[in-house]
Structure formats: C-alpha cells, structure tokens
Amino acid sequence: DAGITQSPRHKVTETGTPVTLRCHQTENHRYMYWYRQDPGHGLRLIHYSYGVKDTDKGEVSDGYSVSRSKTEDFLLTLESATSSQTSVYFCAISRDRANTQYFGPGTRLTVL
C-alpha cells in the first residue's frame, strides 16, 4: 500500500457523534486526498491537501472537515455523523498533482 496506513480500519458509531479518521504516509508525498466509495457512485473526492496546512474542498465536502499539520498525517473529521456518511473511506497520496495516486487500505465506517 505504498507506505500508507489508515486508522481505524473499521468503526461503528451513532448519529450525531464526531468521528475522526487518520491517514498516515511514510512516502513524504506532498499531495493527500480523502475519498469515499459507495455502490453506484464510485470514488468521490471529499477533500484534498497540497501541502501542510493547505487544503481544499472536493465534490462531496459538506459535513466533513480536514486538517494537515504534518506532511505525513491527513485527518478527516465528520463533525456530526449521519447515516448518509456510512461508507468506505480511502486516503490517497501523490507526489505530483493530478498524477499517479496511491491508495490506503480503507476505513469502513457505519453510522447507526
């Protein structure tokens, strides 16, 4: 998985609770991305980062926030989890923008 870990790998939570997912890389790549993958929708970009403290929104950013205080860590926070955020979340990294991305193993999140 190109030196990418995600934690936790599985999580079950209740509606209304905050949730934070962590992506950690050992490749020193500049760009990091959070996606969600749902049946019928494919991969959808939530947020991405193009450097420490530099982040921007993707196509499905509502209800999500991110932070990147170190090159190696990119955090995704669901401020108040809803059932519609039940999904598989993937982190990806890239050395150059719009170029090859390498994906982590994913986090399976269930919001009850």
Place this chain on the structure above:
Amino acid sequence: QKEVEQDPGPLSVPEGAIVSLNCTYSNSAFQYFMWYRQYSRKGPELLMYTYSSGNKEDGRFTAQVDKSSKYISLFIRDSQPSDSATYLCAMGDSNDYKLSFGAGTTVTVRA
C-alpha cells in the same frame, strides 16, 4: 454528462479469454491516464500508467490511449481467476490537483 464514462459491467469471461475494458472522456486537457485494480474490500492499486497517447505493455496487460478519440483501453490477455476484480480508469491534467475516475467495471474470470 460525466467527465469520464466507464461501463460498470459486470463482465464475465472464461479463463484464458482476453478482457477488454475502456473509458471515454470529455476533457481534452487530460494528459495522465491510469488503470487501477480493486479487489473486494481492498484499496485500489495502480495497474498501468500512461502519459499522453500511445500503448504500454506490462506482462499480460496492455494500456492504450487515443487522445484524438478521447478513448482509453485496457486489455488483459490470458485472463486468470485472480484477475477477477473491479477495474477503474483515472485521468488528470497538470493544471488540476485531482484525478477524474470512472465508475469502475467489475470483471469475473470463470475457472
């Protein structure tokens, strides 16, 4: 209309057959073209990467890019049951931070 179109399948072939997958796109600025393979309950893994037009071969896999037709293909020769997975195409241009992904095609190779 989506920026990248990919037939979701599913596609079922007998072992040893040639698997042919393709994507069409609308953004003529795309320069980087990738194919990812995703096994069930795993993350996508990079399979093939091509810059601009042309063909690239890696073992049983061949990727083709036809920028004039905005069409990319992936061929898998002598398919094996271990090739059963979802294949996603992806593409990007140097003026954007993100890639555009196809929806993925699910392939089953029957033993």
